[in-house]
Amino acid sequence: VNPIPSVPVVTALPSAICSGSNTTLTANSNLITTPYCIPTTDCSYGNFISSFQLGAINHTSYACDADTGYIYLPTPAASLMVDSTYNFTLEVDESSSDNIVTIWIDFNHNHSFEASERVYNDGNGLYYSGSITIPSNAFNGVTRMRVRNFRHYYFVDTLDACATSWDDGVGAGLAVSGGARYISYTNQGETEDYDVNISGGTDPVTLNWSPSTFLSSTSGSSVTATNVTSTTTYTVSSSATSSGCSATGSGSV
Numbered sequence: 010v011n012p013i014p015s016v017p018v019v020t021a022l023p024s025a026i027c028s029g030s031n032t033t034l035t036a037n038s039n040l041i042t043t044p045y046c047i048p049t050t051d052c053s054y055g056n057f058i059s060s061f062q063l064g065a066i067n068h069t070s071y072a073c074d075a076d077t078g079y080i081y082l083p084t085p086a087a088s089l090m091v092d093s094t095y096n097f098t099l100e101v102d103e104s105s106s107d108n109i110v111t112i113w114i115d116f117n118h119n120h121s122f123e124a125s126e127r128v129y130n131d132g133n134g135l136y137y138s139g140s141i142t143i144p145s146n147a148f149n150g151v152t153r154m155r156v157r158n159f160r161h162y163y164f165v166d167t168l169d170a171c172a173t174s175w176d177d178g179v180g181a182g183l184a185v186s187g188g189a190r191y192i193s194y195t196n197q198g199e200t201e202d203y204d205v206n207i208s209g210g211t212d213p214v215t216l217n218w219s220p221s222t223f224l225s226s227t228s229g230s231s232v233t234a235t236n237v238t239s240t241t242t243y244t245v246s247s248s249a250t251s252s253g254c255s256a257t258g259s260g261s262v
Contacts, residue, residue, distance in 0.1 A: 011252030012040040017245040019260025038247035042120040046171035050078030052199040055102040063097040086204035116147040122170035160197035
């Protein structure tokens with residue numbers, strides 16, 4: 010199901026004007042989506058993320074941040090520009106190097122971490138460093154970045170952003186009757202969510218105004234009504250860039 014935009018809320022500043030005066034009209038509309046999944050895991054035996062740094066984000070911990078193995082740290086947000094590359098560093102609990110570290114960024118603001126949004130994946134170590142490039146088609150604004158550490162004995166690249174348990178690879182070299190591989194499951198690891206603020210890309214919604222009477226422009230989140238001589242009601246259409254789904258709102262000046 011595609012996300013839809015919220016009904017635009019229109020405000021005028023100043024809200025009351027004399028004939029022949031100017032005012033600025035602003036419309037706010039965001040995508041309406043389902044909440045992000047929250048994976049519950051166990052990092053009480055280690056396998057927690059002890060430090061992560063990217064831009065303004067610099068988080069350090071000496072144990073699990075929460076009993077659920079999940080924490081959301083919205084501030085400070087890292088400011089990122091499309092077509093730019095940013096370095097990060099990450100360290101996991103030193104009690105075990107049997108880890109896989111994966112990072113996703115929700116570039117299209119649909120509250121789902123898709124395979125195409127996985128920006129880093131590596132394993133079997135304690136210290137990680139790498140770079141993340143923001144694609145040119147990323148949506149502008151604040152969105153979520155997910156950093157996960159999975160306990161795993163062999164490096165794989167198929168672990169999920171929402172998984173609460175997974176094959177830990179212990180049985181990779183073991184077989185049971187009939188030749189099937191023995192599978193051992195675990196839920197050891199930690200998930201940290203952060204906010205990033207992307208600029209220079211595509212707006213998640215487009216806003217169009219009508220009628221054009223007195224307006225400096227008929228598109229954008231902010232327009233100016235100039236030399237207004239009569240009360241006018243404006244309709245604003247908000248359209249989701251990714252799906253075309255739309256909603257309308259109105260305001261008068």
